[in-house]
Amino acid sequence: MLRSPRRLPFTARLLFGGLLAIATPLGSFAALPLPTDGKPALRLQGSNTIGAKLGPALVGGMLEKDGFTEVRIEDSGENEQRVTARDDKGRLVNIAIAAHGSSTGFVALDNNSAELAASSRPIKDSEAASLARLGDLKSPEGEQVIAIDGLAVILHPANPLTALSVAQLGQVFAGEVKTWEELGGRGGAINLYARDDNSGTWDTFKELVLSSQGKSLAASAKRFESSVKLSDSVSQDPQGIGFIGLPYIRQAKALAVSTGDSQPMLPSTELVATEDYPLSRRLFLYMKPGEGNPWAQQLVRFAHSPRGQAIVAQTGFIAQTVKAMKVDAHGEMPDSYSALANNAQRLAVNFRFAEGSSELDNKALRDLRRVLSYLRDNNKMMSQVVLVGFGDPKHDNRDRALLLSKLRAMAVQRELVKGGVLVREISGLGDALPVAANDSEDGRRKNRRVEVWVY
Secondary structure: OOEEEEEOOOOHHHOOHHHHHOOOOOOOHHHOOOOOOOOOOEEEEEOHHHHHHHHHHHHHHHHHHOOOEEEEEEEEEOOEEEEEEEOOOOOEEEEEEEOOOHHHHHHHHHOOOOOEEEEOOOOOHHHHHHOHHHOOOOOOOOEEEEEEEEEEEEEOOOOOOOEEEHHHHHHHHOOOOOEHHHHOOOOOEOEEEEEOOOOHHHHHHHHHHHHHHOOOOOOOOEEEOOHHHHHHHHHOOOOEEEEEEHHHOOOOEEOEEEOOOOOOEOOOHHHHHOOOOOOEEEEEEEOOOOOOOHHHHHHHHHHHOHHHHHHHHHOOOEOOOOOEEOOOOOOOOOHHHHHHHHHOEEEEEEEOEOOOOOOEOHHHHHHHHHHHHHHHHOOOOEEEEEEEEEOOOEOOEHHHHHHHHHHHHHHHHHHHHHOOOEEEEEEEOOOOOOOOOOOOHHHHHHHOEEEEEEO
């Protein structure tokens, strides 16, 4: 039975006014087919992180963008919602969203019970292989990065602890460190809170914190399907610690996190946007390449548009909108990098590369367009861009790391030149300024990046 219908607050007050004027035309939803049997026009299944808030917000914004009225969210079950609206002829359209965890989205693609899978982690190799008959879900068409999120490690607001390393977090959540006193804090026994096994939040935490150290979650951890319930439970437990998506910190306190040789980082908007923060992650929509459902295609296009990214920001996630940020110089920076920090600004985007490849990954391909738009809009096309490449030490060969980091910067330069940019300077800093540990492939992949600076 439907419960608690409510009007969606999608109007200009929810969006950044400047973005409304530059929104990309998306075509007419009024021309899209409406099922006559009352079935959903689109079915989205998967991540609770996306489905609880962001998914309905994007669907509602998409509908209002094209003039649909009476846009409502209706709860239709535990962690399930239906977004309804009427077109200019009074016909009803409904879009179904089920948010039971990332893995369930891929199952839904497999059995044809959804057109879009929402995931807060990349598709696993095993999942991509089992769905190969649908096409390459890792291709630029199949895999869509719609937002960036950060996993926050949260405590009770009164807990005095301020920072932990990923290694310490692994020991805590494996149950090897059992009291706050062992971490230099106070409060006695540590109570653990974690998302459930179907959650992409859990998959990401498990991969970044536990599996990377050969550890498993302690059996004593309390498990939650709901992000909100987990966060609220930690904020009410002086001995509690949990992990959650960035928008769900709510009343809890976030810890700074470090990994390898990186400095402890709080999950700030800028550090999450660049994916430098150790527990940052991408949020995805996956669909069959050549998906024939036009509503699925339009939702993906809307999510990537400036107006869609404004909704991403309004719902508490990190938009992929390119902006400049000031970076404070410090003593650990190479001299050339300190000079940049003192005289230029860094764009809140990093270019990263496909696994085992020198090719830009799917997010970077879209980021190229965003960076080009930013440079054009801000009159920075001619000799005002500096590209800085970074790498990781392979077999302790730092000269090779320096060379490869510069080659990555050159790869980005080639793409920007195609868009008419005259790059001022490129450099490679090798394994300097790591943002992740170099003792794992995932960490090395994060360190292999290209930053964009502008004068």
